[in-house]
Amino acid sequence: MTLAIYPGSFDPITNGHLDIVKRGARVFDQVVVAVLHNAQKQPLFSVEERKRLIQEVTVDMDNVEVDSFNGLLxxxxxxxxxxxxxxxxxxxTDFEYELQFASMMRKLDEQVETLFMMTNNQYSFLSSGIVKEVASGGGDITGLVPDLVVDALSRKYGFH
Incomplete structure (x- = not known):
């Protein structure tokens, strides 16, 4: 069985992230979406809130699990x-950082492969940060994140 880990902060999950999850779930037997708990960052959503949102948007994907972790990936x-x-x-612009990341993972354990998936072109500009920036100003983020994330962001920013 091939188990793949898709790590990230997912603060919040975007349709770009979800695109990678769906495609990963078609390629691998099991995909774990692993929410990073980074004490050095001040996330908008708690780890538990992020996990819940991801669980809700992946509920129909039988081979997708949602988890969280601290420390080294x-x-x-x-x-x-x-x-x-x-x-x-x-x-x-992502490539240089990701190449460094993959090289470090290879140094730490050459048995673990890092595979890159290009996001769908329609999401190539999309990041959690830009979504939060637009949402905080009351902008329309429909189509950029799942509907339940639109609702969660509206509640966080007091627009609901």
Missing amino acids: IDYVHEKKANVIIRGLRAV
Whole structure:
């Protein structure tokens, strides 16, 4: 069985992230969407809120699990006994960071593969940060995130 980990902050999950999850679920036997708990960042949504949102938008995907982790990703990959890390690429600007990331993962454990998936072109500009920026100003984020995330952002920013 091929178990793939798709790590990220997912604050919040976007349709670009969801595109990678769906496509990963078609390629791998099992995909774990792993929400990173990063104490150095101040996320809008708690880890539990992010996990719940992801669980709700992936409820129909039988081979997708949602989890969270602290610390080094490679330790989490070993704990889950996974052999693949999925990374999404939006544009050329992502490539340099992701190449460094994949090289470090290879150094830490050459048995774990990092596979890049290009996001759908319609989401190539999309990030959680830009979604939060638009949403905080009351802008329309319909089509950029799942509908339940639109609602959750509206509540967070007091527009609901």
